[in-house]
Amino acid sequence: MPHLAGKRILLGISAGIAAYKSAHLARLLKKAGAEVRVVMTEGAQAFITPLTLQALTGEAVRTSLLDPEAEAGMGHIELARWAEVVLIAPATADLMARLAHGHADDLLTTLCLATEADCMMAPAMNQAMWRHPATQDNAVRLAEYGWRLLGPDAGDQACGDVGPGRMLEPESIVAMLSTATEPLPLAPEPLAIPATAMPDHATALDALGLTITLTAGPTREPLDPVRYLTNHSSGKMGYALATAAARHGARVRLISGPVSLATPAGVERIDVESASEMLEAARQAIADSDIFIGCAAVADYRAEQYNEHKIKKTPGDETLVLRLVKNPDIVATMASAEPRPFVVGFAAETRDVEAYARDKLERKNLDMIVANDVSQSGLGFGADENAAVLLWRDADNEPGRLELPPQSKATLADAIIATVVARFHATQREARKAPQQDTP
Template identity: 65%
Template sequence: MSRLAGQRIVLGISAGIAAYKSAVLARLLKKAGAEVRVVMTEGAQAFITPLTLQALTGEEVRTSLLDPQAEAGMGHIELAKWADIVLIAPATADVMARLAAGMADDLLTTLCLATRARCLLAPAMNQAMWSHPASQRNAAMLTEMGWQQLGPDAGEQACGDVGGGRMLEPEAIVATLEETLSGKAPSSGALPLDVTPKHDDCAPAPDAFMAASNEADTGALAGRHVVITAGPTREAIDPVRYLSNHSSGKMGFALAEAARTLGARVTLIAGPVSLPTPEGITRVDVISAMDMLAAVNAALSTCDIFIGCAAVADYRLLDVAEHKLKKVPGTTSLTLNLTENPDIIATVTASEHAPFTIGFAAETRELARHAHDKLVRKRLDLIVANDVAAPGLGFGADDNAAVLYHLAASGPDDPVMSHTLSPRPKQDLARAILDYMLPLYHGHQPTRSSASS
């Protein structure tokens, strides 16, 4: 059992682009068995909606210190006393400055002054802001005041700069919390946490919180129809030969099983593969790209989430030979007249009521450039890119790795966010992809009704 099971965590979210990661963090904390209540600053709501966090935590999100209904019972004091842990992620330069100064000018800073809980923060800001002497002074002051600092990380930032100031990835934050709760020295330099939850005698035991989390976990996509394409297509040359690729369908089948586990109704449109159908899933077998397009169109009217995982052939024969082509004596080459296949995923995103759409990019070089191009050009909500040239990964293998890309907002000129998933079994990778997708899907606003490819 996770050491976070039964912990009462107030997750504070302030106004940084990294706020989108907080949705993933909230879900991971819930999955670990913690009870999570979210407090958002006014600025944070410009980056991610309270409704997204409410859907992920099952709790009302608090956004205002002067909420008459909540404050009728001194809500900020009640919340401060309720918490075992206060975690601010992202913690912007502004929030850190106000905390260091002891200000209490909004709900988040006020409850931080009023709480006896252990307090942690995950800084997130531009590299120049992070390296500024004022930010470094504030970070040092907060450490002296008992705040435990998680990160920041270094790397490419949304603004295009490279350097320190990136918020730690949600998985790293949860791993650090687990370490500190076990008494180990965390890699972030945080101090050990008090592992004794401050619950009333009548409060549910940690096991009950874990069970509730698992129950919620299985229903995260309840009532949603997920359509997934998987495997290769075969484009006939003649009655005995065809054009195809090395796709085994394993990744698409793993995604179908993961979506079903999350409570979705799943339609799996599979090219010619030799894989058993996962339990509880509607399977539609197809051969060619045209067959697959027809099956996708038939399922599209009720589709909430479309995942184009199939390796669809780009071209097909303009004229398929009626009989087997025979080798012509004296010839050493054969010319095939090809025509372009329809772009299935672009057809989906261009539909009148386009679903939330995930694409895949299997590349052998320049992964980021090709994935970014496909993300924008095909108006995808999320793209899963993998290097199929990597040994032991990709086509036919049981393991895979991926980098997930999506736009920070809905415009083609908005910053591209990325998230790396290390090599792991395809079943585990499928679940990690859907876990990352969920907050993006819950915050999804349809914008592609007039889109074209």
Template identity: 70%
Template sequence: MPSPSRRVLLGISAGIAAYKSAVLARLLKQAGCEVRVVMTEGAQAFITPLTLQALTGEPVRTSLLDPEAEAGMGHIELARWADTILIAPATADLMARLAAGMADDLLTTLCLASEAEKVMAPAMNQAMWRHPATARNAARLVEDGWRLLGPASGDQACGDVGPGRMLEPEAILAALLDASQVSNTGDAPAAGMAVTITAGPTREPLDPVRYLSNHSSGKMGYALAEAAAALGARVTLISGPVNLPCPAGVARLEVETALEMHEAAMRLAEQSDLFIGCAAVADYRAEQAAEHKIKKVEGEEGLTLRLVKNPDIIASVAALPEARRPFVVGFAAETRDLAAYARDKLTRKRLDMIVANDVSREGLGFGADDNAALVLWREAARQEKASPEGDALAEEELAPQTKSRLAMAVMHRALACLQARRHP
């Protein structure tokens, strides 16, 4: 648990989820934290400062231009006081202002003036969360050092269903406790690293109601994101359409098509230390998706579709100039000749490491909770399995186990390889 001296500045912005912030403040106090609250003007329409003052035992700050509080540059003192700035809820508007570096109220000013750990729990309508502008802002905030918790999916106050719900206060507290425990034990081999992971399938539209896709559930990629966050990394998960909650402490960018995933991956890869391509990306898409539903034609027994190749995301990342290239880990889902295909893919696409799965094995792979893997990586110190490029390939077999345990093993191997690359 956090030590009693841990100081949390709780920022509350103008969302209906602000009512949960009162519970969060109480839980933080019970966990032994000192808590001070800053509210935006809009937040006060949903919950009163008096409520938060009663729960924390501290005055609530609401204005940057408070003459009494600013007599001694109070906002700077408050920025220095905090060990952690936690914004819950964080609205789309607040995220946009922070991503742009604005300081037009007390809360955004404190964020720019503080060197504290910065965490936010987004909360907004599902369409707002899915909007490309919000996705860009979320990615920029992660690049700037923010840790995003959620959002969760489910019923929303507006009647919609989808991603955008603020995590429950208990889940937010648990994420903070986990981060504190990692920090206190020193078991954070990925601390300070930026990790980008792709997960799930892509969907390639044929017409307004049909698409090409595959059986990927996204479970392995999500397990990797959870493992990377637990090891202290700042994690961005580029996710195709799946029915999974976002892991705590992970920023999720939702995409549909391979082209959308490629754009997000290339934008984030250059700011990443480690890139893991775990998504099952469609190799082909329709040359031109039909504007209207494709109808059956009486008397015709077949339908001809012209498909074109999608960009190869993992190869594109691996081909980045060395100065901007992360350590690149690929995945290979095969039904036969696992080792041969994995070695070929690692060499041909110039990857640093590859995790190969035999998805034909019953109870493993797509949709299952368990998996097994053959892991291969470049290791110049070993010469028994030299690749055509002159590097030696080392390998390790990971026996069938839960995807969570397998993900942690893969992360530890990737981090060890990355450290060896940096400090030969």
């Protein structure tokens, strides 16, 4: 992690069972070359001892705002000035609430108010606490104050519940921290999005609390043990979308065909090969998904019959006839599910791009479609840049359109996710306003 070498990181630890992960996190940060100092809340010391953190960092651990020896030199201000990054892991619901409302009633909250460092936190709490509107409001407020939230993850919890609220694993936090300290800006410049597409209260964490499932990359349809049908998709666009969705605050599940790309930090990845495997993974994933984005370049056809042994060349034959059958249409299947998520498709075309895309939007009953011209040199498959046109219909069945010019896939992905989430929120508002039918 070259970008962490020499970084001055103040690690704040609050009172949660996930504090046991903080010891491993401190060790990883030191291993990456960072200078690490630790501040613990009083409650955190019930879960892990200051001596453990002192042994791992080689620095005295601070626990009290009213430490006469430290405060003789205004220790909390010295710590606030020393830090280049303030990282709180775990950050409990209580600590988030206190920071969101400007409290300064212990050493950690006081130095957070006094610092000009980059501030990040890894939330950790029960799934119901994370989902509570007060916690969600606090998370949004913290983002508006400049805090970056890393996670939370979802899964089994110490209390026996299952859902979002787990602290990210230390390895993921270090990876995200390294990305955040690169010399390039973390997030692309925001693009102007039409007011008709935006939610009432767009924020830096507009996807907070949402689960987004994406497909990415190509599929491989086997012919025999050594050959398969596939396409030129690199997966870069789908992975950029997954990264952007996580940055917008969503829990992200990425169903990936075979690609040579690293899993984005904080993203759950499910590897598949064929279209059938991708469909099965998608079916299982949409049960708790708010948004489904079908970005994968799924092979339209597969071999009718798989050959158990390598297909051999026959002397004298100059041609080989393969009988192909249609693969399942994954995005259309998701759009016909009940209940269904907000479904976004992709249309990679070489001519009449918008016409074909609009037809696919209507025919497959999608909520939105992202159309791009893959015939343009330097854009699309395998390239680092892309352009797109986003198409949808609003509540009055009026067509919506947003054109995004050529730009890096990372920047484009951020604009796509912002628009998708905005349309999701708008659709939710429209559904709430729709007259409810009386049940007999």
